[in-house]
Amino acid sequence: MSSENGKRLLETDAGGLNFEATELTLGLPGEPRVTSDGGAKLGSKRGFSETVDLKLGDNNREVKLGHSLQEAAKSPVSKTQVVGWPPVRGFAKRGKKSCKYVKVAVDGAPYLRKVDLEIYNSYQQLLTSLEDMFSCFTIRNYLNEKKIEQVNGIEYMPTYEDKDGDWMLVGDVPWQMFVESCKRLRLMKSSEAVGLGLTTGPKYSSTN
Amino acid sequence: MPRRLASSLSDEVLEHVFSFIQSDKDRNVVSAVCKSWYEIERWCRRKIFVGNCYAVSPKMVIRRFPQVRSIELKGKPHFADFNLVPDGWGGYVLQWITEMAGAYPWLDEIRLKRMVVTDESLELIAKSFKDFKVLVLASCEGFSTDGLAAIAASCKNLRELDLRESEVDDSSVHWLSHFPETYTSMVSLNISCLGSGEVSFSALERLVSRCPNLRSLKLNRAVPLDKTANILRLAPQLVEFSTCTYSAELRSDVFSNLAGAFSNCKELRSLSGFWDVVPDYLPAIYSVCSRLTSLNLSYATIQSPDLIKLASHCPSLQHLLVLDYTEDSGLEALASNSKDLQELRVFPSDPFDAEPNASLTEQGLVAVSLGCPKLQSVLYFCRRMSNAALVTIAQNRPNLTRFRLCIIEPKTADYLTGEPFGVGFGAIVEHCKDLIRLSLSGLLTDCVFEYIGKYAKKLEMLSVAFAGDSDLGLHHVLSGCESLRKLEIRDCPFGDKALLTNAAKLETMRSLWMSSCSVSFEACKLLSQKMPRLNVEVIDERGPPDSRPENYTVDKLYIYRSVAGPRFDMPPFVWTKDEDLALRLSP
Numbered sequence: 001m002s003s004e005n006g007k008r009l010l011e012t013d014a015g016g017l018n019f020e021a022t023e024l025t026l027g028l029p030g031e032p033r034v035t036s037d038g039g040a041k042l043g044s045k046r047g048f049s050e051t052v053d054l055k056l057g058d059n060n061r062e063v064k065l066g067h068s069l070q071e072a073a074k075s076p077v078s079k080t081q082v083v084g085w086p087p088v089r090g091f092a093k094r095g096k097k098s099c100k101y102v103k104v105a106v107d108g109a110p111y112l113r114k115v116d117l118e119i120y121n122s123y124q125q126l127l128t129s130l131e132d133m134f135s136c137f138t139i140r141n142y143l144n145e146k147k148i149e150q151v152n153g154i155e156y157m158p159t160y161e162d163k164d165g166d167w168m169l170v171g172d173v174p175w176q177m178f179v180e181s182c183k184r185l186r187l188m189k190s191s192e193a194v195g196l197g198l199t200t201g202p203k204y205s206s207t208n
Numbered sequence: 209m210p211r212r213l214a215s216s217l218s219d220e221v222l223e224h225v226f227s228f229i230q231s232d233k234d235r236n237v238v239s240a241v242c243k244s245w246y247e248i249e250r251w252c253r254r255k256i257f258v259g260n261c262y263a264v265s266p267k268m269v270i271r272r273f274p275q276v277r278s279i280e281l282k283g284k285p286h287f288a289d290f291n292l293v294p295d296g297w298g299g300y301v302l303q304w305i306t307e308m309a310g311a312y313p314w315l316d317e318i319r320l321k322r323m324v325v326t327d328e329s330l331e332l333i334a335k336s337f338k339d340f341k342v343l344v345l346a347s348c349e350g351f352s353t354d355g356l357a358a359i360a361a362s363c364k365n366l367r368e369l370d371l372r373e374s375e376v377d378d379s380s381v382h383w384l385s386h387f388p389e390t391y392t393s394m395v396s397l398n399i400s401c402l403g404s405g406e407v408s409f410s411a412l413e414r415l416v417s418r419c420p421n422l423r424s425l426k427l428n429r430a431v432p433l434d435k436t437a438n439i440l441r442l443a444p445q446l447v448e449f450s451t452c453t454y455s456a457e458l459r460s461d462v463f464s465n466l467a468g469a470f471s472n473c474k475e476l477r478s479l480s481g482f483w484d485v486v487p488d489y490l491p492a493i494y495s496v497c498s499r500l501t502s503l504n505l506s507y508a509t510i511q512s513p514d515l516i517k518l519a520s521h522c523p524s525l526q527h528l529l530v531l532d533y534t535e536d537s538g539l540e541a542l543a544s545n546s547k548d549l550q551e552l553r554v555f556p557s558d559p560f561d562a563e564p565n566a567s568l569t570e571q572g573l574v575a576v577s578l579g580c581p582k583l584q585s586v587l588y589f590c591r592r593m594s595n596a597a598l599v600t601i602a603q604n605r606p607n608l609t610r611f612r613l614c615i616i617e618p619k620t621a622d623y624l625t626g627e628p629f630g631v632g633f634g635a636i637v638e639h640c641k642d643l644i645r646l647s648l649s650g651l652l653t654d655c656v657f658e659y660i661g662k663y664a665k666k667l668e669m670l671s672v673a674f675a676g677d678s679d680l681g682l683h684h685v686l687s688g689c690e691s692l693r694k695l696e697i698r699d700c701p702f703g704d705k706a707l708l709t710n711a712a713k714l715e716t717m718r719s720l721w722m723s724s725c726s727v728s729f730e731a732c733k734l735l736s737q738k739m740p741r742l743n744v745e746v747i748d749e750r751g752p753p754d755s756r757p758e759n760y761t762v763d764k765l766y767i768y769r770s771v772a773g774p775r776f777d778m779p780p781f782v783w784t785k786d787e788d789l790a791l792r793l794s795p
Binding site: 082083084085086087088089119120121122124125128129 | 287289290291292373377378380403429430555556559589614616618671673698699
């Protein structure tokens with residue numbers, strides 16, 4: 001049931017969003033982030049202190065996270081997995097395995113969204129989908145250096161928080177590695193990045 | 209008398225007669241009658257099937273059959289599906305396309321399976337074949353949406369584009385928009401393997417709305433529910449449809465729109481997709497269920513009660529693919545509702561979990577075997593089995609033609625008796641006299657192979673894993689199974705003796721795969737020398753097999769018959785005797 005909230009937020013029709021159902025409370029821009037590790041570790045590493053924060057007032061979401069952690073703990077690989085056994089097709093993701101929802105924060109947006117990284121196969125797909133979702137923004141597309149139609153003239157840089165708590169530019173590592181290590185996404189205003197020396201684009205093209 | 213008759217019929221008459229003979233086997237027989245029939249037949253053969261793209265060269269095919277319109281090629285061995293064939297092994301289609309581009313300007317159908325297809329190949333297809341109609345890329349890889357764009361833009365008469373289970377790179381080209389506005393010929397479109405960014409909804413809707421002959425449409429996962437209804441309303445004549453993602457809470461407006469759209473589809477017979485389906489939406493398809501003959505729920509995480517309800521609406525079902533969430537109870541319901549069932553495939557929802565997460569046992573399969581008299585084809589993943597159940601299944605269903613059982617934990621014994629499964633599978637091969645495909649699993653000694661060699665006379669394909677005690681097992685199969693074409697083995701103690709004793713048999717088969725067995729490189733070289741029309745490929749990424757100790761066994765072995773000789777596109781990790789010869793000759 002809890003997963004329904006996340007899935008609903010995926011609908012591109014923004015009119016379908018029901019604020020009561022999402023039960024989010026938002027921190028004001030500029031407030032320090034509150035995280036489970038107290039934020040100290042993050043604060044020392046991150047360059048960006050401004051983030052639209054999400055206070056986890058939604059109990060269902062907590063339960064869902066807890067549940068998936070429990071699941072992972074309950075069934076560790078009890079024996080070494082043999083290559084190609086059982087003989088199920090590799091990418092045919094069946095059952096409940098394929099689901100990696102991460103929050104997406106956009107500077108200046110009043111609420112966050114969630115996306116399931118597993119349904120994409122490349123950076124390009126993810127960015128296109130994010131553009132659809134936040135339809136009034138354009139995302140700076142380092143990956144192809146292509147010109148995306150600028151709607152309102154504001155460009156955003158896609159960044160993400162990895163397993164170590166560091167904020168990284170999207171696109172440097174192979175796609176699958178990114179999916180595994182990404183905890184949340186932030187679309188940061190390009191204007192904020194000016195002066196931070198981020199002139200070179202990421203190594204990996206959108207086809208990886 | 210027959211000779212006079214053969215020569216008294218004119219070539220035109222014979223050609224006309226031959227045109228009614230479609231099957232490859234029959235065509236091959238016809239061409240063997242006499243030289244003149246061979247000549248006439250080869251000029252009028254229009255369809256070619258090459259089960260192993262390395263068994264023959266494109267030039268040889270073109271030389272013998274100058275006027276081919278349709279070709280089907282298969283590349284990598286079946287175990288490539290389970291990551292046992294390293295990347296770069298082979299199966300490249302480019303050379304075939306290049307040769308055919310020159311020789312067959314009227315080629316209109318290309319069907320490929322497990323081949324590496326580049327954008328260059330697709331672009332060549334797009335510009336070389338003026339009347340191109342059918343492109344099927346099953347489990348292929350190596351191409352991107354750029355290649356698809358070329359096909360869309362150039363193939364004015366394209367009827368079928370099927371990318372089933374292929375891996376497509378996203379080049380971010382909106383390839384669907386490359387179908388010109390004047391293009392209206394699509395009959396079958398399968399893009400279910402594409403990622404979310406690779407399909408533009410508006411282009412898709414425009415395409416669907418202008419193709420009145422569209423019969424089969426399989427969309428990809430990321431098309432949302434409200435779009436599904438739109439598309440169905442644009443194509444109520446669909447016979448096959450793959451739904452998009454259902455993931456959403458139940459919204460009554462979306463539900464009724466969807467239900468209404470489905471109810472318009474009077475011709476719908478086959479449904480698949482159902483990724484992330486929320487059970488509350490399932491009733492939207494009830495209006496078509498009574499006519500459904502094929503249902504693929506193998507991506508749907510719905511639980512047994514919902515499946516039972518759904519199954520009760522589908523009395524005409526012939527093909528069902530489902531996850532083990534269906535449980536024994538679901539299969540029992542199926543057995544009582546769907547008397548026309550011919551094919552059942554039950555997949556594991558959590559294949560790598562040691563513990564069962566659904567109550568699916570051998571009982572479900574036994575119930576279906578008892579209740580469904582037309583059941584012919586079974587693929588069943590489960591965690592326990594008994595010889596008694598297998599014997600019951602065999603006795604209930606002697607009409608089985610395909611039986612693939614995967615007991616998930618290797619070497620699992622009969623849970624009732626602790627015995628190996630020789631008796632059970634023995635009963636299967638003994639009773640099911642028309643069995644053409646068999647996959648074994650569980651604890652197995654050489655005994656089961658003795659039964660197989662003795663009874664499985666029509667068996668064409670056998671898959672074996674973690675089974676057997678000695679070479680005798682392999683010997684029984686190779687010496688007994690008269691119709692065997694494909695044999696794939698992994699992790700069995702089969703070695704040199706059985707192979708070398710049955711060397712001649714290997715030339716009567718399409719291919720033999722053995723990985724993690726006990727075959728030495730010496731034996732491979734010997735076999736290769738003995739049998740010049742076999743390609744013996746040792747696939748080993750650990751380095752040159754010759755530089756290893758005497759008792760070294762090869763990692764993977766792929767042997768196939770070929771009239772084309774050794775191939776020229778072998779990667780460095782594939783070792784054959786010729787390479788070895790070259791090494792020996794060099795100072």
